[in-house]
Amino acid sequence: MSLTLHGIGVSKGVAIGKVFILKHDQIEVNEHTLSKHSLDEEIARFENALTIARTQLQRLRTQIPKNSKVDFESFLEAHLLMLDDSMLTRAPIELIQQHRCNAEWALKIQCEHIVEVFAQMEDPYLSARRNDVEQVVARVQRILRGYTEMSSESPESFMDTIVVADDLSPADTVLMQHYGILAFVTEYGGATSHTAILARSLGIPAIVNLSRIRSYIRPDDLLIVDGFRGIVIVAPDDTSLHYYQQRQKEEKRQRAILGKLKSAPVVTLDGTPITLHANIEFPEDMEAVKRVGGEGIGLYRTEFLYMNREQPPNEEEHLEAYLSVIKALKGGTVTIRTLDLGADKQIDSKRQERPLATNPALGLRAIRLCLKDLKLFKPQLRAILRAAAEGPVRMMIPMVSSIQELLQVRKLIAEVGEDLTQRAIPFNPQVSLGAMIEIPAMAICTDLFATQVDFFSIGTNDLIQYTLALDRVDGSVNYLYDPLHPAVLRLIKISIDAANKANKAISMCGEMASDSRYVRLLLGLGLRSFSVHPEAFLEIKQIINNSDLTGLARLANKTLKIYSPNEINKLLEIINSLPG
Numbered sequence: 275m276s277l278t279l280h281g282i283g284v285s286k287g288v289a290i291g292k293v294f295i296l297k298h299d300q301i302e303v304n305e306h307t308l309s310k311h312s313l314d315e316e317i318a319r320f321e322n323a324l325t326i327a328r329t330q331l332q333r334l335r336t337q338i339p340k341n342s343k344v345d346f347e348s349f350l351e352a353h354l355l356m357l358d359d360s361m362l363t364r365a366p367i368e369l370i371q372q373h374r375c376n377a378e379w380a381l382k383i384q385c386e387h388i389v390e391v392f393a394q395m396e397d398p399y400l401s402a403r404r405n406d407v408e409q410v411v412a413r414v415q416r417i418l419r420g421y422t423e424m425s426s427e428s429p430e431s432f433m434d435t436i437v438v439a440d441d442l443s444p445a446d447t448v449l450m451q452h453y454g455i456l457a458f459v460t461e462y463g464g465a466t467s468h469t470a471i472l473a474r475s476l477g478i479p480a481i482v483n484l485s486r487i488r489s490y491i492r493p494d495d496l497l498i499v500d501g502f503r504g505i506v507i508v509a510p511d512d513t514s515l516h517y518y519q520q521r522q523k524e525e526k527r528q529r530a531i532l533g534k535l536k537s538a539p540v541v542t543l544d545g546t547p548i549t550l551h552a553n554i555e556f557p558e559d560m561e562a563v564k565r566v567g568g569e570g571i572g573l574y575r576t577e578f579l580y581m582n583r584e585q586p587p588n589e590e591e592h593l594e595a596y597l598s599v600i601k602a603l604k605g606g607t608v609t610i611r612t613l614d615l616g617a618d619k620q621i622d623s624k625r626q627e628r629p630l631a632t633n634p635a636l637g638l639r640a641i642r643l644c645l646k647d648l649k650l651f652k653p654q655l656r657a658i659l660r661a662a663a664e665g666p667v668r669m670m671i672p673m674v675s676s677i678q679e680l681l682q683v684r685k686l687i688a689e690v691g692e693d694l695t696q697r698a699i700p701f702n703p704q705v706s707l708g709a710m711i712e713i714p715a716m717a718i719c720t721d722l723f724a725t726q727v728d729f730f731s732i733g734t735n736d737l738i739q740y741t742l743a744l745d746r747v748d749g750s751v752n753y754l755y756d757p758l759h760p761a762v763l764r765l766i767k768i769s770i771d772a773a774n775k776a777n778k779a780i781s782m783c784g785e786m787a788s789d790s791r792y793v794r795l796l797l798g799l800g801l802r803s804f805s806v807h808p809e810a811f812l813e814i815k816q817i818i819n820n821s822d823l824t825g826l827a828r829l830a831n832k833t834l835k836i837y838s839p840n841e842i843n844k845l846l847e848i849i850n851s852l853p854g
Contacts, residue, residue, distance in 0.1 A: 276511045281484030283504030284470035288521045289457035289479045293495045294435035305379040317367050320377035323417040328357050348558050356410045378418050385411040436497045457499040474809045532812040536567035543822040549803035560602040562808035570606040572805025573783040586650055592657030600665035607666040614640045614672040640673035645682050655690045662702035670708040675715050680726040712736035717765040724776035734784025738762050757786045758842045764834050770800040793817040794849045798830025
């Protein structure tokens with residue numbers, strides 16, 4: 275009998291194939307009380323397991339093909355950094371000494387503590403890093419228990435299969451990347467987990483967070499994976515099978531069409547030029563940007579520089595990361611967003627100093643944190659100014675809620691520039707300064723903020739969250755997260771109109787810009803600049819190029835006066851069905 279299961283689609287596409295159930299050894303950890311004279315021996319056993327884990331990951335780095343399209347090395351490096359982090363190295367040893375417990379138990383208790391901290395983080399990307407902690411800990415636990423690595427599986431086992439697992443680590447995917455896998459399905463993980471990122475980079479469908487799927491399937495069951503809708507069909511009937519076979523053919527045809535758009539200009543049917551840039555998380559994401567013909571970066575997130583380390587990055591580390599992207603773009607503009615960490619997501623040295631906020635999303639984060647901790651902020655400002663001497667760079671400030679914050683930033687930029695001048699260090703004093711519109715107060719007062727910035731970018735992820743007073747990663751209320759809520763659409767419209775009136779550039783870099791359903795609506799509301807995920811880039815370009823702005827404004831503005839979600843969705847269908 276056919277069975278349909280629902281998860282989170284994190285990499286688009288359709289796959290049809292037999293399942294390969296990847297069984298990681300289940301690790302049951304029990305506590306044992308040790309004698310005092312055996313503690314040193316237990317600590318040595320734990321440290322030896324850490325050494326073996328590092329050796330395993332270093333060996334895996336040598337197995338990455340030189341022509342790999344995915345930067346697996348950066349993912350493995352993140353796990354190696356965790357193996358050097360005091361939270362996983364010193365803390366378990368202290369637990370062994372204090373409680374006279376075995377290494378496995380100490381590591382389990384410490385892992386639970388770290389995961390609890392990550393689980394409270396507001397940012398989905400950083401929250402998903404708890405999966406990495408669990409994967410690293412599981413590797414060390416397997417070594418402590420004498421279990422074997424996944425590499426014991428033969429490559430032929432994976433050929434033309436859909437891999438189903440509890441979760442996949444970067445090490446797993448290094449071993450599987452050339453095995454001809456059709457798709458990934460995991461019980462855990464989120465849209466920003468390494469599994470999701472790697473699946474998108476490899477260009478294969480993937481669904482995560484499909485709870486207990488392994489309870490419903492058997493080895494060699496036929497599966498259909500629909501990465502668009504986030505569904506898995508087990509033992510599909512003939513009708514479903516035929517439908518998805520036709521979908522695969524259409525998808526292949528669409529990929530060929532999209533590929534031809536790589537070098538095409540971005541312009542609507544009525545001749546209106548549109549700016550289309552890409553969002554990136556890491557310098558390595560530039561490979562994906564190049565593959566789709568991206569010529570500019572509308573959002574360069576810099577939080578990766580602060581993760582998995584005890585001390586913040588220095589000026590030179592910032593500069594190196596920025597220059598690598600500038601050089602890869604060869605003249606295209608790079609918009610660098612300054613640090614967006616906060617009370618709920620900090621580098622390790624800061625986490626010890628400040629307790630978690632009751633409501634981290636509203637606490638000391640982003641520009642608020644930067645202005646309070648100048649030792650954290652100034653090295654980044656210096657590096658951005660220096661990088662701007664090597665190519666077109668813009669600086670974008672997140673979570674701005676008052677003009678005073680922008681005045682303080684401008685004052686700091688002047689101070690940093692004066693110091694660089696005195697030291698005879700080359701920099702660009704004319705870097706464009708922009709602000710994210712992600713707080714309703716900012717959107718409502720865009721006209722006032724326009725006097726202090728050169729450009730704006732709408733961050734819809736937080737704007738929707740703050741407007742509708744909901745935690746977008748809280749499963750009990752995230753059903754209320756609605757980009758089409760009239761209050762959200764009105765704030766977007768207010769921002770666009772105010773920026774245009776002030777003759778200031780305005781873009782959108784939030785998830786809404788990367789969603790094909792909303793492109794024409796946003797065009798109708800007056801948006802002329804998008805910054806999207808590289809994997810969505812060509813699809814968004816195709817929709818823009820097949821849109822005629824004539825009449826779109828009239829229909830889009832109607833959504834501002836409708837409260838019923840059903841009526842708004844019906845109007846959206848009409849907008850998207852217009853001939854183009």
